[in-house]
Amino acid sequence: MTDYKGNCFCGAVEFTVSGEPAAMGYCHCQSCRHWSAGPVNAFSLWKPEAVKITKGADNIGVYNKTPMSLRKWCKTCGGHLFAEHPPLQLIDVFAAMLPGLKFQPAVHVNYQESVLSVKDGLPKMKDFPSEMGGSGVVLPE
Ligand SMILES: [Zn+2]
Ligand SMILES: [Zn+2]
Numbered sequence: 001m002t003d004y005k006g007n008c009f010c011g012a013v014e015f016t017v018s019g020e021p022a023a024m025g026y027c028h029c030q031s032c033r034h035w036s037a038g039p040v041n042a043f044s045l046w047k048p049e050a051v052k053i054t055k056g057a058d059n060i061g062v063y064n065k066t067p068m069s070l071r072k073w074c075k076t077c078g079g080h081l082f083a084e085h086p087p088l089q090l091i092d093v094f095a096a097m098l099p100g101l102k103f104q105p106a107v108h109v110n111y112q113e114s115v116l117s118v119k120d121g122l123p124k125m126k127d128f129p130s131e132m133g134g135s136g137v138v139l140p141e
Contacts, residue, residue: 006097009079013056017046017093017101024095024103026118029110035071036080039116042095042103051082051091088132111139 007014021044032041053060056074060081064070070084082093095103108114111124118124119141128134 004098004100006081006093008056008074008077008081010074010077012059012076013053013074013079013081015051015053015055015081017044017098018050018052019046021046021093021101022090023106025105025107025109025122027109028114028116030113031065031069032110033113033115036094040114040118041092042105043092044095044098044101044103045085045088045090045092048084048089048091051093109134117141 001018002020003016003018005014005016023043023045025043027041027043033039059075060072061075062070062072068085068087070086072081072083073079074081080094081097082091084091095101105120105122107129108118108122108124109128112126121141124139124141126135126137126139130136
């Protein structure tokens with residue numbers, strides 16, 4: 001099984017993810033944009049047991065604005081690590097945290113909230129796929 005290493009901006013927190021992600025893509029939602037201070041969030045979703053903190057576990061801060069997302073970051077540098085999604089039983093390890101992972105996005109989600117239009121030919125979900133509890137509606141690029 002492949003292990004991918006990740007660390008925060010300063011290196012105080014290190015972690016690994018094992019195996020392959022359940023899904024990869026881009027989220028355009030207002031929450032992701034506001035928290036990341038970027039126009040879009042590149043995500044990779046993993047089963048909780050695939051993610052292991054290998055250094056600095058007590059240096060991780062957490063904030064949950066909603067029960068959907070426990071957002072975690074390094075208390076020293078403020079660098080983002082990942083967001084746990086308990087209702088989905090998945091952890092979003094931000095793709096930028098895993099330089100060794102070949103990022104292969106398959107979908108854009110929450111495209112109705114987009115501030116950055118992307119013409120890459122991938123499906124643009126209005127919110128989420130129906131199997132994740134969304135409408136399943138696909139918007140034009
Ligand atoms: Zn740090
Ligand atoms: Zn989002």
